[in-house]
Amino acid sequence: MLLRERGADVIAVEPGEAMAGEFRQALPGVPVVRGDGNALPLAAASCDLITYAQSWQWTDPGRSVPEALRVLRAGGALAIWWNTTAFDVPWIREQHGRIAHHCGVKPRSAVRPSDDDAIRLAGLTGLRVARRQVRWSRTVSLDTHLANIGSRSAFLVLEEADRQAFFVDERERLVKIFPRYEVEETYVVDLLVALRP
Numbered sequence: 001m002l003l004r005e006r007g008a009d010v011i012a013v014e015p016g017e018a019m020a021g022e023f024r025q026a027l028p029g030v031p032v033v034r035g036d037g038n039a040l041p042l043a044a045a046s047c048d049l050i051t052y053a054q055s056w057q058w059t060d061p062g063r064s065v066p067e068a069l070r071v072l073r074a075g076g077a078l079a080i081w082w083n084t085t086a087f088d089v090p091w092i093r094e095q096h097g098r099i100a101h102h103c104g105v106k107p108r109s110a111v112r113p114s115d116d117d118a119i120r121l122a123g124l125t126g127l128r129v130a131r132r133q134v135r136w137s138r139t140v141s142l143d144t145h146l147a148n149i150g151s152r153s154a155f156l157v158l159e160e161a162d163r164q165a166f167f168v169d170e171r172e173r174l175v176k177i178f179p180r181y182e183v184e185e186t187y188v189v190d191l192l193v194a195l196r197p
Ligand SMILES: C[S@@+](CC[C@H](N)C(=O)[O-])C[C@H]1O[C@@H](n2cnc3c(N)ncnc32)[C@H](O)[C@@H]1O
Pocket: 013, 014, 015, 016, 019, 035, 036, 037, 038, 052, 053, 054, 055, 058, 059, 060
């Protein structure tokens, strides 16, 4: 939406029918085509910018990097980013630990990968890449905050009673920190931008 408001001609690519439906409802004026980052349904040298928000990890960089380079014009950019945990905010750090523990997954490290590691892990080695971290916050209702957590894949695979147990407990904890039922979420966007030679 923000890109479109700035005059960009935007095409969304989405592999899943349900997500494509959500997208059509949210942004009816933006075309969405069914496709996959590993085989983009877009012509060669047709785009100036390709972005992946929290989705690059679902692609195979062995295929998605050459695909992005094929579709980008010379000098175009591939931008990939993730909203990462603000580990320096105590309640966020503690909540991250509780979620990992409840879902039986390994907590993420509070230490960010080095630039070289981040570039390598993203499969962008050999390209000209810039990395930035951008901190941002938003205030949402407690219900929205909890619903967003509940939409994560680690919760979707839990039994309903097990999910509920977490959210009853989490609501009680958070109300003590945010008695107005408004949660200030903070994120650090970890952004990599690779230029097509
Ligand atoms: C966590 S959601 C992020 C959605 C949105 N970009 C955002 O930031 O809110 C991940 C998205 O990646 C999509 N996805 C999964 N595999 C993909 C692939 N191989 N290529 C492109 N997108 C993919 C999913 O269908 C889903 O829409």
